[in-house]
Amino acid sequence: MNTKINSAYIHIPFCKHICTYCDFNKYYIDTQPVDEYIDQLIKEIKSVPKQSMQTVFIGGGTPTALSIEQLKRLFKAIYEQFNGIEELTVEANPEELTDDKIECLKAHGVNRLSIGVQTFDAELLNVLGRAHSKDQAIQSVYKAKDVGIESISLDLMSELPNQSLDQLKSSLEIALNLPIDHISIYGLILEPQTMMYNAYRKSKLELPTETTIDEMDEMIESMMEQVQMKRYETSNFATSEEHQSKHNLTYWNNDYYYGFGAGAHGYVDGVRYSNINPVNHYIESIKKHHHARRDEHPVTLKEQYEEFMFLGLRKTEGVSRTEFERRYGVTLESIYEVPLNQLIYHQMIEVNPLNGDDIYLTKKGKRHANEVLSHFIIDDQD
Numbered sequence: 001m002n003t004k005i006n007s008a009y010i011h012i013p014f015c016k017h018i019c020t021y022c023d024f025n026k027y028y029i030d031t032q033p034v035d036e037y038i039d040q041l042i043k044e045i046k047s048v049p050k051q052s053m054q055t056v057f058i059g060g061g062t063p064t065a066l067s068i069e070q071l072k073r074l075f076k077a078i079y080e081q082f083n084g085i086e087e088l089t090v091e092a093n094p095e096e097l098t099d100d101k102i103e104c105l106k107a108h109g110v111n112r113l114s115i116g117v118q119t120f121d122a123e124l125l126n127v128l129g130r131a132h133s134k135d136q137a138i139q140s141v142y143k144a145k146d147v148g149i150e151s152i153s154l155d156l157m158s159e160l161p162n163q164s165l166d167q168l169k170s171s172l173e174i175a176l177n178l179p180i181d182h183i184s185i186y187g188l189i190l191e192p193q194t195m196m197y198n199a200y201r202k203s204k205l206e207l208p209t210e211t212t213i214d215e216m217d218e219m220i221e222s223m224m225e226q227v228q229m230k231r232y233e234t235s236n237f238a239t240s241e242e243h244q245s246k247h248n249l250t251y252w253n254n255d256y257y258y259g260f261g262a263g264a265h266g267y268v269d270g271v272r273y274s275n276i277n278p279v280n281h282y283i284e285s286i287k288k289h290h291h292a293r294r295d296e297h298p299v300t301l302k303e304q305y306e307e308f309m310f311l312g313l314r315k316t317e318g319v320s321r322t323e324f325e326r327r328y329g330v331t332l333e334s335i336y337e338v339p340l341n342q343l344i345y346h347q348m349i350e351v352n353p354l355n356g357d358d359i360y361l362t363k364k365g366k367r368h369a370n371e372v373l374s375h376f377i378i379d380d381q382d
Helices: 034-045 068-081 099-107 122-128 134-147 165-176 195-201 210-226 246-252 279-289 301-312 321-328 332-345 363-367 369-374
Strands: 007-012 055-060 087-092 112-118 151-158 182-187 230-233 236-238 258-260 265-268 271-275 293-298 349-351 358-361
Touching: 007 034, 007 246, 034 068, 034 258, 034 279, 055 246, 068 099, 087 246, 099 134, 112 122, 112 134, 134 151, 151 165, 151 210, 165 210, 182 210, 210 230, 230 246, 246 301, 258 271, 301 321, 301 332, 321 332, 332 349, 358 363, 363 369
Parallel strands: 007 055, 007 258, 055 087, 087 112, 112 151, 151 182
Antiparallel strands: 182 236, 230 236, 258 265, 265 271, 271 293, 349 358
């Protein structure tokens, strides 16, 4: 593990619209003390030592729901605290990417924009509660490209209620004809206490069958291969290594990172932590205690082994035996000899024949990923 902290996540928990499927920590921006939140968020950012930082990711909620002046204040604090930032990502909604807002992002060093499109289908946009149109989504990409944002990523969703293969194919075709460098495609997960979950519980929505989901996965893989958009993680594709999300690789490599803001999560010095969710409680905690941590969990060695496998096997390149031994001082086989042999025998995983070091999921293993990963849970008595 890289013990130096090279990444920081900053959470902006405000939205102008609440999507039907979203269970992230978010609140209607019009009812929140946004400026005071930014004040206390800056204090939290400045509570850590000034240092170099490889990646900073501003997510939400919706960071682009902030005004230009609020964004400027946040960027100023980021640059006062961190230097040498190689990748500065901002999540954005298409309808909020006005010309002046995109120019603000570019002027403040944002070189990666992650645009939450989800689908280009008008019917499905309505089901999801999205506020943008197909045309707004398309234009947001061209605006970002025209202003010179170096890397543009789109978020799309599959496995949506009543989503057909043709609808998904159409959205992918539109996306792949845009000047983008990266696509994240996430299958819908129905989360409790979302509007969509409640509608499903009342039998108002019908989800795709397992057969349709398998067909969607195969179609996604095929279409991405045709345009040389290479899968580097379970849900992520990039035109080249240069355009892979360096920040998200921090998570999948199980490295340390700061988490700032209401509801943010971090991993520092062997401790995973989460911040207080409600905005007003977060503000008060920073004022009174100079931090907003709600929970802290020291990660045991057993959990580190498990996380290394769970997270690393999401990557197409898989996990490195050499890296495992470097981090933990023991060989991968000494901990996982039996499951490794079983999974190789059943053709769920394989060893990279080019380097003899990396172990990754086969095509069959990807289809049964949850089953594969369950083999790496270590019984307490072991």
